[in-house]
Amino acid sequence: MNPERWQQISRIFKSAVSLDPEARNAYVAGQCGSDDSLRAEVEKLIESHQQASEEDFIGGMAAEAAAPLLVVVEDEVGPPQRTLNNGQQFGSYVILDALGAGGMGEVYLARDTRLDRTVALKILPPDITADKRRMQRFRQEAKVASSLNQPNILTVFEFGEVGGLTFLATEFVDGETLRDHLRGKKKLKLVEILDINIQVLAALDAAHEASIVHRDIKPENVMIRRRDHVVKVLDFGLAKVTEKKISKGEEESEAVTAFKTAPGIIMGTINYMSPEQAQAAATDQRTDIWSTGVMLYEMVSGKMPFSGVTTSHTIVQILEKDPSPLTKDVPAELERIVLKAMAKDPDERYQTAKDMLIDLRSLKRKLEVQAEIDRTSSPSTERAAVVGDQPPVVHGNKRGLVIMLVTAMVLVTATIFGINMWRSARERAKVVTPAAPVPATSDERQLTYWITVQKFKGGKPYQNPFPLAGEINFEPTYQIRVNVRSPQAGHLYILSEGPASTQPEFVVLFPSTTANEGSSLLTATQTVQIPEKSWFQFDQQRGTEKLWLVFSADPVPELESVKQYANRQTKGLIPNAAENKSVQNFLTEHSASKPQSEKGESVTILKTPGNLLVYALRLEHH
Amino acid sequence: MTRPPQHNITQLLAKWRDGNQSALDELYPLVYDELHRLARRYMSRERRGHTLQTTALINEAYVRLVDQKNVHWANRSHFFAISAQIMRRILIDHARRHLYAKRGGGAQRVSLEEVAAITPNASRELVRLDEALKSLAEMDPRRSQVVELRYFGGLNNEEIAGVLNISANTVTRDWNMARAWLYQQLSENAAN
DSSP: OOHHHHHHHHHHHHHHTTSOHHHHHHHHHHHHTTOHHHHHHHHHHHHHHHHHHHHTTTOSOHHHHHHHHHHHHOOTTOOOOOSSOTTOEETTEEEEEEEEEETTEEEEEEEETTTTEEEEEEEOOHHHHTOHHHHHHHHHHHHHHHTOOOTTBOOEEEEEEETTEEEEEEEOOOEEEHHHHHHHOSOOOHHHHHHHHHHHHHHHHHHHHTTEEOOOOSGGGEEEETTTOOEEEOOGGGOEETTTTOOSOHHHHHHHHHHHHSTTTSOSOOTTOOHHHHTTOOOOTHHHHHHHHHHHHHHHHSSOSSOOSSHHHHHHHHHHOOOOOOOTTSOHHHHHHHHHHTOSSGGGSOSSHHHHHHHHHHHHHHHHHHHHHHHHHOTTSOOOOTTOSSSOOOOHHHHHHHHHHHHHHHHHHHHHHHHHHHHHHHHHHHHTOOSOOOOOOTTEEEEEEEEEEEEEETTEEEEEEEEEOSOOEEOTTOEEEEEEEOSSOEEEEEEEEOSOOSSOOEEEEESOSSSGGGOOEEOTTOOEEESTTSOEEEOSSOEEEEEEEEEESSOOHHHHTTGGGOSTTTTTBOOOHHHHHHHHHHHHHHTSSOOEEEEOSSOEEEEEESSEEEEEEEEEEO | OOOOOHHHHHHHHHHHHTTOHHHHHHHHHHHHHHHHHHHHHHHHHHTTSSOOOHHHHHHHHHHHHSOGGGOOSSSSHHHHHHHHHHHHHHHHHHHHHHHHGGGSTTSSOOSEEEOOSSOTTHHHHHHHHHHHHHHHHHHOHHHHHHHIIIIITOOOHHHHHHHHTSOHHHHHHHHHHHHHHHHHHHHHHHHO
């Protein structure tokens, strides 16, 4: 665009955005006259302006968005204090990485060598295990959570002790806590807020059905899985089986409840505490409804409903103060739901998580229908915010019919989508496991590979990841992961080679310090993911990337000597020209005879006579 | 402990303000190192707590780097302006390095890149924003600078108005226009 045109657009835009929608259209039309392309550009920019404000685009600061990069690239300050080291054996687990440390102990990423699965391992520091009360809490968390089986509840695998350290092994969720999620973005979309809370309530509904009360619902205890945004409720540490455990009579159990929920003893955050918890009175499942209400209020308004300068001030507010009304752009129905969840008297609240869930879900549908109508009915007029304040105003029968039809359509879609979501959540574990391995003879090498693809649309993951037999053209916005396994044991090496250049450079991807503990030796049917618990992403440059798969009965000296570079510092890049050359020679020499390749529906099987298989997997993107 | 060469920096800032562009080249690595060091320290301290406060960071760097006795201009606007620029470069450098880390120094681009465990698309988005901002600067340097000061420098509208010597209302209008245009550029790129 030339500067004159830009000035022209900017002059009209400047005045137009300060006008209300109707006056704006007239103004833009008047200013642009017969210049249709000018008008289109101005309108497009106004539309972008509205979108950008709605999404709070670059509303924060670059340093906030990029802050993790500052520490990812260089970790000069050193890791936080930790009890276990990477690669260390801990019972039947091998420690892979530290995930973090919280009030209730250190959390590690670990591999369970018996079942060959990745887990999150929570270790209690010795000073806490000495505290019987906290130990009891921990033990309870393990037992209670294990007895539940619901997709939105974090699955607990094992509770145990190794060398005097007490640990809890749970499902590993690759994602962030709702607290971090709220920090990361300035403003969540209303539909997303509703979706998160609906999932939290689904978890609570299942727990309540089993007479388990969480008692500590807060954003820190809610995880959002990165790949599909499935919500997981964690830390049933305060949960208590309300009925089953009453064995010594009602009175004592009441006393225990009061003691456990007394502020300052166990609870870290009091802002989400219900009035009955704050008073150390008897609590039941309705305390979780309250806390969910507080969380919902916070997510919608960005503020805590009850927050005093001291703990006692906060408690007084919880007991006496009505939360400030939500702003006008929040739908009245949502305000009603939030206030009902936060009724001081438990009898006036939603009595079950399911009731609240149903109200949130129908509100979410209403908003989606409205957004659909806004999108389809009049693209030229002012876009109503998706957040919309009231149900659409209906003028005459014709519009009403359209709304009804769209409603019906969206409801059907939502139902189908809902079923798919549930089904896929259950089946996801199975999806990527290919058919039973074909027996291989001893005088040949066999390797199976497939590629997991995650589509992206508008910067967000789109649909669930799916397996592909490989070698297709990828969209630049896709993320992929390569999976390899063999019916035979052997030594596996995976290297990538960048787009053609005079001197190819190789990057060692497997084995690495984190993948397979630096060993190239694979057991029969062991599956290797590259990159493990992460994705590859293409850059904007088109081209072909070669991924070299080498599978050998014996260790390959040329590759054994470079696997040391697959660490955090060098990131797999072979820094030494001579070694790089020797890798190149090896690959060139042995790739002359190509393995036989059988491409199936979701996997490709490679076979070659002898005891060495070398294959270049080509990943093209456009 | 080595102290940053305060006197030197103060002089360089003065030179730069007086129109000596080569002063910027000398200044850049000095301020870069200090900001970078502070950023990392802030992050390690606040990794689990609050988000990084850009202005706090720049203020601290200012106090450490600039010899207060010899500051002879009335406000700190030049320092903020240069800090915003440097902050932008630091972050973009990081994002680029992150994207191309495997090939070292970004000398050669690779098409396959491991996504960071923490921020899958942050690096890419940041680099693209930087590129769009450069295009904007060609058409409209002032609006581009408003975005730089606000988004990379962490300045509020009043502070930006002071630095650029325009009214706060103009800053708001410039911001709206620039943001809308950048948003459009980034979403168009994403769709391609």
